[in-house]
Amino acid sequence: MATSSNLPQQKRLINRPWTQRRDLLVGLVSRDIKLLYNRSALGIAWMLINPLMQLMVYAFVFGVLLVNNSVPNFTSFIFSGLLVWTWFQGSLTEATGAIVHNRALIRQPGFPVAVLPVVNVATGLIHFLMSLPILLIFLWIDGVVLDAKLLLLPLLMALQFAFTVSLAYVLASLNVTFRDTQHTLGVLLQMLFYFSAVFYQVPEQYSHIFQFNPVLILINGYRAILLAPEASAASFSWVPTLVLFAITAILLPLGHRIFQRQSERFVEEL
Amino acid sequence: MGHGIVVQNLGKRFSAYPSDRPRTIMQAAMGGFKRFKPMNAFWALRNVSFEVQPGEILGVLGHNGAGKSTLLRLIGGIGSADEGSIRIRGRVGALLDLGAGFHEDLTGRENLMVAALIGGLTKAEVLDREKEIIEFAELESFIDNPIRTYSTGMGMRLAFSIAIHTDPQLLLIDEHLSVGDIGFKAKCIERVKYLRDQGCAIMFISQSPKQVMELCDRALLLNRGTVAAYSDPKTVVAEYEAAMHPDQKPRLPQAEAPILGQKIAITAMHLSPSAPFHCGDPLTVELDYACLEPLPDPIFSVRILHESGAVCFESNTHSKDCHEKVSPGSGRIRLQIDRLDLNGGKYFVSAGVHSKNWRQLLEYQDKLAKLVVEPTRVVEGLLHPPCVWTADEPSLALGRDTAFADESTTTPEASSV
Numbered sequence: 001m002a003t004s005s006n007l008p009q010q011k012r013l014i015n016r017p018w019t020q021r022r023d024l025l026v027g028l029v030s031r032d033i034k035l036l037y038n039r040s041a042l043g044i045a046w047m048l049i050n051p052l053m054q055l056m057v058y059a060f061v062f063g064v065l066l067v068n069n070s071v072p073n074f075t076s077f078i079f080s081g082l083l084v085w086t087w088f089q090g091s092l093t094e095a096t097g098a099i100v101h102n103r104a105l106i107r108q109p110g111f112p113v114a115v116l117p118v119v120n121v122a123t124g125l126i127h128f129l130m131s132l133p134i135l136l137i138f139l140w141i142d143g144v145v146l147d148a149k150l151l152l153l154p155l156l157m158a159l160q161f162a163f164t165v166s167l168a169y170v171l172a173s174l175n176v177t178f179r180d181t182q183h184t185l186g187v188l189l190q191m192l193f194y195f196s197a198v199f200y201q202v203p204e205q206y207s208h209i210f211q212f213n214p215v216l217i218l219i220n221g222y223r224a225i226l227l228a229p230e231a232s233a234a235s236f237s238w239v240p241t242l243v244l245f246a247i248t249a250i251l252l253p254l255g256h257r258i259f260q261r262q263s264e265r266f267v268e269e270l
Numbered sequence: 271m272g273h274g275i276v277v278q279n280l281g282k283r284f285s286a287y288p289s290d291r292p293r294t295i296m297q298a299a300m301g302g303f304k305r306f307k308p309m310n311a312f313w314a315l316r317n318v319s320f321e322v323q324p325g326e327i328l329g330v331l332g333h334n335g336a337g338k339s340t341l342l343r344l345i346g347g348i349g350s351a352d353e354g355s356i357r358i359r360g361r362v363g364a365l366l367d368l369g370a371g372f373h374e375d376l377t378g379r380e381n382l383m384v385a386a387l388i389g390g391l392t393k394a395e396v397l398d399r400e401k402e403i404i405e406f407a408e409l410e411s412f413i414d415n416p417i418r419t420y421s422t423g424m425g426m427r428l429a430f431s432i433a434i435h436t437d438p439q440l441l442l443i444d445e446h447l448s449v450g451d452i453g454f455k456a457k458c459i460e461r462v463k464y465l466r467d468q469g470c471a472i473m474f475i476s477q478s479p480k481q482v483m484e485l486c487d488r489a490l491l492l493n494r495g496t497v498a499a500y501s502d503p504k505t506v507v508a509e510y511e512a513a514m515h516p517d518q519k520p521r522l523p524q525a526e527a528p529i530l531g532q533k534i535a536i537t538a539m540h541l542s543p544s545a546p547f548h549c550g551d552p553l554t555v556e557l558d559y560a561c562l563e564p565l566p567d568p569i570f571s572v573r574i575l576h577e578s579g580a581v582c583f584e585s586n587t588h589s590k591d592c593h594e595k596v597s598p599g600s601g602r603i604r605l606q607i608d609r610l611d612l613n614g615g616k617y618f619v620s621a622g623v624h625s626k627n628w629r630q631l632l633e634y635q636d637k638l639a640k641l642v643v644e645p646t647r648v649v650e651g652l653l654h655p656p657c658v659w660t661a662d663e664p665s666l667a668l669g670r671d672t673a674f675a676d677e678s679t680t681t682p683e684a685s686s687v
Contacts, residue, residue, distance in 0.1 A: 016392065023393040031376065031384050038375055105371050109346030109362045109442070110390050180294040268284065268349045 021112065028119040033126060047130050051086055055079050062199045071201050073142040073227055076135065080226055081198035081219045083131050088164055088215055089189050091124030095168035096175050096182045099263045106267050113263045114256055117168035121161055128157075139226060149225045156221050159241070163214065163248045169255030173262035217244050274326075274359060274471045275345060275440060280318040281353030282340055282495075285311045314340045315495045318354070322471040324439075327462070329482035329503060330475045331510045332492035338475045341492070342366060342442045345473070360471070361390060363438020365446045368429040374418040378409060378428060381417055385429065389436040399435050406461075407431035408454070427454060434461050441465060443474035459485065479507040480579075483636075508622065508634030532633070533563045534623050537600070539638045541619065548644050549612060549654045555605045557621055559633075565596045567626040572605050574641065577616040582652055583607075588628070611655040614645035 037044045058078050071077050095117035099106065106113050139146065175181040196215045210216055217240045224236050315337045322328045332338050344351055346364050371388050372381045382403060386396040404413050407427040417425060430446060441462070462485070466472055476482050482489050482503050489506035491499040491513070499509040538558040543551065555572050571586035585605060618637035625632055646654050 019392045019394075020387075020390065024387045027384050027387040027393070031373065031380065034380065035373060035375060104367050105388065107343070107348055107367050108371070108388055109343075109348060109364045109366070111388055178293065178295045178298065184295055264349060267343075 021115070024112070025115055025119060025122065028115070029122045029126065032119065032123045036123075044130075047127050048134060051079070051082055051131050052134070054082055054086075058082070058199050073139075073144060076138045076142045076144060076227060077223065078199050079135050079138050080222050081196070083128055083135060084160070084219045084222050085193060085196060085198055085215065087124040087128040088160065088218070089193070090127070091121040091164055092168055092171065093182065093185060093189070094123070095120035095165075096171040096185055098168065098172040099176050099259070099266050100172075100179065103267070106263050114169075114259060117165050117172055117259070121164045121168065124164075125157070125161060135226070144227060146226070152225050153222075156218070156225065156241075159221075159245055159248065160218050162252055163218070163244065166248055166251040166255040169259040170251070173255075173258045176262045176266045211240050214244055214247075217241055274324050275320075275322040275473065276357040277321070277345070277354070278319050278357075279354030280315055280341075280344065280351055280356060281313060282315040282337075282344060282349070283311045283352045284314050313495055315344070315492075316353075318492075318495075318497055320490055320497070320500055322440075322473055324469045324471050325466055326487045327466055327472045327474070327485055329486035329489040329506075330473060330492065331477075331479070331482060331489060331506060332498075333513075335494075336492040337495040338492055339366070339444055342444055342473065342475065345440075346442055358440055360439025361437070362440045362442065363389065363433060363436045364442040364444075365430065365433045366442060366444045368426055368433075368446055372417055372425065372429065375416055377416055378404075378413040378420070382413070382428065382432060385432050386436065389432060391436055403428075403431045403435045406435070406457070423451070430458060434458070434465065438465070439470055441470055441472045441474075443472070445475045445477065479510060483507055504634075504636070508631055508636070512622075512624075512631050512634075533625075534559055534561045534565060534568065534596070534632050536621055536623065536633055536635045536638070539619065539621060539635070541639050541641060545642065546644050547641060549614065549646050550609050550656065553607045553610045553641075555607070555619060555621075555639075557603050557605075558600065559596075559603065559623070560600045561596050561598050564598060565625065565632075568596050568632065569624040569626070569628065570603055571622045571624070573620045573622075574610075574612075575618045575620065575637070576652055577618065580652065582612060582617065583610075586624075588624075611653055612643045613650075613652055613654040614643050615652075617641040617643065 033044075037046055055075070055078060059075055062078070063074050098116040098120065099113075102116055105111055105116070171181060171185060192213065192215060195210065195213055196219060197210065198219070202210045202216070220236060221238075221241050224238075318337075318341065320328065330338050330341065340349075342364075343349055343366060345356055345358065346362055346366060348366075371385050373384075376384075379400070382400065383393075383396055386399075386403070387393065391399075404410055407424075407430070409424060409428060412420065412424065420428075426446075434441075443462075459481075462472060462474075474485075486503045488501065489499075489503040490497060491506045491510050493513065498513065499506045536557055536559050540556040540558075541547075542554045542556070547553070557570065557572070569586050569588040571584060573581060574583040575581050585607075587603075617640070619639045619641055620634070620636050621638055622634040623632045624630065
């Protein structure tokens, strides 16, 4: 047998587990998206309408009714924060039920359970990516000039992805023991939202407290990349972002282990 | 080849928690964490050992709650064992929860894709086999409709078809070999046999002794989490049937060796009259046996079953208080039934021997002889005893049904049919 003709086949066999994982992830994400928009008349357009409606409300309340802010490019400022927040909140809430709501899947031999929160966060990422062009339009209207820092955007998104997944691992595990975790999380996220500076700029004297909010760190990063540097660059530093990266690097494998153990316990529960 | 399942000394313990165990964060905060300790534990499986080679089918029998499904799940890698070891080599395909991951609102085709990905195929492989899977499930004209419009049977057929098209090297089936109508069931069994011939090691749970006898190379009987028998299907099925009638016979003791050295064998069974047999005729069943070891007070049983499996009659030497010692050599024992009022149809006669006080099943011959009862005039029911209708009201002119009461008039006309 000629080795040369065998080579692609062998390569495919070696890559098979990875191909399978990737296909499974893509399949589950596209199923989620289909389920969300399948039966509504506007279909996939909802993906865009939702954040736009929210944006209108905030822009009206904080840009027209309560005009006491000095934030330049206010629409882009809110919208960037809103997109990051929506991705974080939406996927974290969904992923917290990852174990409890997927009993049948977890009981499938050979099913990689750890993929479930990743599916939720990836579905949120798709929404995020779909809304990104609209943000670019707002930036263009506001007259913001984008520069080479835009290349950092995928890195920041990867950080947010990994951070949300590791948090989701822990919360989904907790949800197995305490079934009200998901509800409690809703209340806590509501509070966190108001501390994430989505529609205001953090006053200088409080910034040392706010810098412990991981979502704010992420939002600040996005704004430093997308919005004109002069808007917030004065006090901006990448140090908190790097710290968040370090925390994620520790939390991700740890959360993964806890998640694996709890999902095993869950299927054994009588 | 190296595929297969080797299970050694497997044990699995479940914990029972207090019913007031905190379920929410609030309750836990208020009640303290001490109630998280398990109250007591029980063994769902203990000391289970067996092997399944490639190209072999193992049937698993047992009562509800005997640990069958737990065993299959552990082999499938769901949950972990507390004792012993499971060694498997090869990809596991499983039909444990049929239709896991199906979503009502998506079409059959979309669900097929997701379910097959979950089952371990890559997208390219699914696309290759899609047509074959749909054809096997016989859903060509429905595949693009949402699953919510499917009947239960259609959904199960699709799920089954996906599971057996994922090229498993080990296949675990949990009581699903009876999916769909008879035609589809036969097809599933064909497919299972085909997979076996391809070198797949198969384990399946069944409640049907007949299926186990037909399909399996070996069988395993579980009783309360321990192995009650592990041998060829015939022996195990006999043990299973004996254990299924606890009112007649005491439960099989757990500690005894499951495989019995042959001490006695039933060599032949004679029915007289052999044919034709008419409803109400007397029947004599003679058993020829060969005894290899002296047996004190063995119990011989004879059972008559309808072809549907319904037990019509059973008698044994224990209930008749006819004790005797059987010494080595061959012998003959006779059961005389004065009249057998069975309705027309096909019946089978089985015979077995238990040791003293039902302690062990020594020999069992399933459906050793066939008994055909000539057709009678009434078609419904298993029994056809002589009976008479009478009326007190003079206005009701119910006469004596001659065909019922007088056997001699029934017989010639029935046998001439």
